Amino acid sequence: MARATLRDVARLAEVSPKTVSRVVNREAGVTPAKVAAVTAAIEKLGYRPNFTASSLRRANGRTATIGVVLENVANPFSSTLHRAMEDVAREHGVAILAGSVDEDPARERALISTFAGRQVDGLVVAPASGNQGYLTAEILGGTPLVFVDRPPVGISADTVVIDNRAGARRAVDHLITHGHRTIGYLGDLRSIATARDRLQGYRDALADEGIRPGPVVEDVHTESEAERAVHRLFAADRPPTALFTAQNLVTIGAIRALRSLGRQHTVALVGFDDFPLADLLEPGVTVVAQDPTAMGRLAASLVFRRLAGEQWEPAVHVIPTRLITRGSGEIQNAV
Amino acid sequence: MARATLRDVARLAEVSPKTVSRVVNREAGVTPAKVAAVTAAIEKLGYRPNFTASSLRRANGRTATIGVVLENVANPFSSTLHRAMEDVAREHGVAILAGSVDEDPARERALISTFAGRQVDGLVVAPASGNQGYLTAEILGGTPLVFVDRPPVGISADTVVIDNRAGARRAVDHLITHGHRTIGYLGDLRSIATARDRLQGYRDALADEGIRPGPVVEDVHTESEAERAVHRLFAADRPPTALFTAQNLVTIGAIRALRSLGRQHTVALVGFDDFPLADLLEPGVTVVAQDPTAMGRLAASLVFRRLAGEQWEPAVHVIPTRLITRGSGEIQNAV
DNA sequence: CTGAAAGCGCTTACAG
DNA sequence: CTGAAAGCGCTTACAG
Secondary structure: OOOOOHHHHHHHHOOOHHHHHHHHOOOOOOOHHHHHHHHHHHHHHOOOOOHHHHHHHOOOOOOOEEEEEEOOOOOHHHHHHHHHHHHHHHHOOOEEEEEEOOOOHHHHHHHHHHHHHOOOOEEEEOOOOOOOHHHHHHHHOOOOEEEEOOOOOOOOOEEEEEOHHHHHHHHHHHHHHOOOOOEEEEOOOOOOHHHHHHHHHHHHHHHHOOOOOOOEEOOOOOHHHHHHHHHHHHHOOOOOOEEEEOOHHHHHHHHHHHHHOOOOOOOEEEEEOOOOOOOOOOOEOEEEEOOHHHHHHHHHHHHHHHHOOOOOOOOEEEEOOEEEOOEHHHOOOOO | OOOOOHHHHHHHHOOOHHHHHHHHOOOOOOOHHHHHHHHHHHHHHOOOOOHHHHHHHOOOOOOOEEEEEEOOOOOHHHHHHHHHHHHHHHHOOOEEEEEEOOOOHHHHHHHHHHHHHOOOOEEEEOOOOOOOHHHHHHHHOOOOEEEEOOOOOOOOOEEEEEOHHHHHHHHHHHHHHOOOOOEEEEOOOOOOHHHHHHHHHHHHHHHHOOOOOOOEEOOOOOHHHHHHHHHHHHHOOOOOOEEEEOOHHHHHHHHHHHHHHOOOOOOEEEEEOOOOOOOOOOOEOEEEEOOHHHHHHHHHHHHHHHHOOOOOOOOEEEEOOEEEOOEHHHOOOOO
8 A cells, every 4th residue: 555645635635735735834824624624635545744755845955854973872872972962853853863883984984975865954973983084075065064072083073072181181190199109001992082082191190290101001992802901910010009991891891800800999990981880889980971961962952053054163062071989999009 | 055966967977867877876888988977077066866865756765764763762771772773774774763752652653753754664663651553554554663672552563572471480480499488579660561561470470389479569660769669668567588670770779779778688689681780780680681682683674574575464573581690689588 | 878758745936 | 825837856767
């Protein structure tokens, strides 16, 4: 059974297509009798307007859809961003096309191209590594584009980020304050800009106090890699008395390792990124928390403000981080 | 700067629109010279095909987009479903419109209507409470529709669920095996079918052994409600020696309460739904786990099989659950 | 191998 | 208040 079209409704109601269009769009100035006839026909045929077709012809060409490109819709950080954007989008009657890129630049391009082909009105992108210069055409086409979580490379556009360097510095300062002088760093792929910034913050904090950087392990991307890295650190000569774990999966892997070594109550740990149940572990996990809800809301709002016609120079918007103390970061250095 | 159209490309390349169309769609039988001219024009104008417009005219009318209606894109269960469906969709070159309904039937209808208006090729719905009979028109329109997580009401369609009743029974059996005779139940809103099934499984297990149902608390929907409910249970006369918590937020709230009562190592607990870090708590949390990845993959596959033309009578597909023992459920009754 | 005409489902810009 | 004609960006169904 084929879907009924506006034409079918017009024929059944014995009016012109234009009149059906008026009724569907709630335009004023249609006789109540015709409204009734059209409404009845719509009901009878189970007619559903084809919004896609109407947006093709409509003056502004808007599809009331935006595209959201995330690292992985299933990870808590991404999905919280996603939900925040959805809430803003819903206020504007706009639907969301969402997808995951898993750190793969090729997937990022493919996804954005898919979304662009579906004529999204705007785009929010958490960029993978690599260059986003290929998006310039989008901007020239007038489609609002906002980056979130990480700054883009090769293009200037609105960007919503946190101050990763300052946040990391704060975390490491906290450990220094608790007497630690040998502080290990475990961080994500050095291809990721935010990972590099966090390492820099770690170095800043130590340099300020004239402390030699402890063991530094980069390119730790998964929980199990973090676990193995920590085992290696504590098998070595001069193990750290504290760890700064620069990403949430890394934090969790490190905790798992400390547990199996029986050191979770003696080695201090501060993680970057909050995660669910961090407060229920023993000890509770001290973290530098981002605010993905605020980030998502702001990113989406910027898109809608551009769509509403506001104009400004592309800018970087920095959302503050927050140190949440729960126990693991307050373990004093025994020495 | 307006977006270039296929016509613009045709003009610049000095060919007909049809030839541009052929090049864009990689149809064979175009002179290399014309292909080159068209390609150059596309490049020069930054032309991006309007997939929306082409699907309007294309024979099958497909938009290569499916709609996914979830309880909340940010909750771990929903987002894992989402990701699994995305992976299947990507294999088919299909994008996903996703949205959250937060248990609100009106939001469910609004979201589905939004998706239908954008001509999605198929729909996967985790239904809120209430009736889904209004979706019959979709089925008649030929749009594949699959329900996931909960069975729909008022309509017959493919459905992917777990056996909630059997899973709950399993959980409670486990507690009985460990000597418990006063087992409390804490469960979600009784308006939710799966919550009712889980309560039934709890009753089944106890009835089998001739044990009187312990304290039963229904309509516990959030973490803090669960926390308060547990405090109330243990302030009463005959507190349970074990708890069956029938949903993950309820489980977490209950654990928080047991902690603050200092009873987490003496009161046994089995939860329904696994959650991240359940193994890192002390004690580890024993759960009946669902497999949202398997559920999501199956639900999406059913949509694509229907789109490929396969036909069958709508059926209920049951994905098995699994008991994961981690400590909290193996606490013996001291009596 | 190439293109002119018609049409997908709808709205625009008019005319009456 | 209502509708006929044209057109949004593309593909179909032909004809050459």
